[in-house]
Amino acid sequence: MILKTRTWMLAFLTVLLLSVTASWMLLTEKTTDTVANLYLDGVCIESIDLSTVSAAYSFSVEGVYGRNLxxxxxxxxxxxxxxxxxxxxxxxGWIGNGVTPIVCLPNKLVIQIEETAEQSLDIDSVTK
Known part of the structure; x- marks a missing residue:
């Protein structure tokens, strides 16, 4: 009976340790070269490499409904x-990863953070 309990506890602790290690590796992995692509009415109008920005700056984009700063x-x-x-x-607010894009529906503006071409070599599929 004690042997079964120890075996289950060892199995549980092993799975727990593997889960914590995998979670830590996934959550601490940072993409260093990210690009913010700005799409206006579906067309990419600007690409900004966020890893090379050294100082804050602002600019305006004129959309269908008006201006976005x-x-x-x-x-x-x-x-x-x-x-x-x-x-x-x-x-x-601010985005710095590709989890959620910024979308302005009236102005048809989308800001999407994407990886650079060197990082996205493992393509799953291509569609038209």
């Missing part, structure tokens, strides 16, 4: 002001 910091980007009525793109 884009602010770039080292490693992150945001829409700091917009002419759209709900300003959900402004309220989204």
């Amino acid at each position: 884009i602010t770039v910091d080292p490693g992150r980007i945001c829409v700091s002001d917009a002419d759209c009525p709900d300003k959900s793109c402004v309220h989204q």
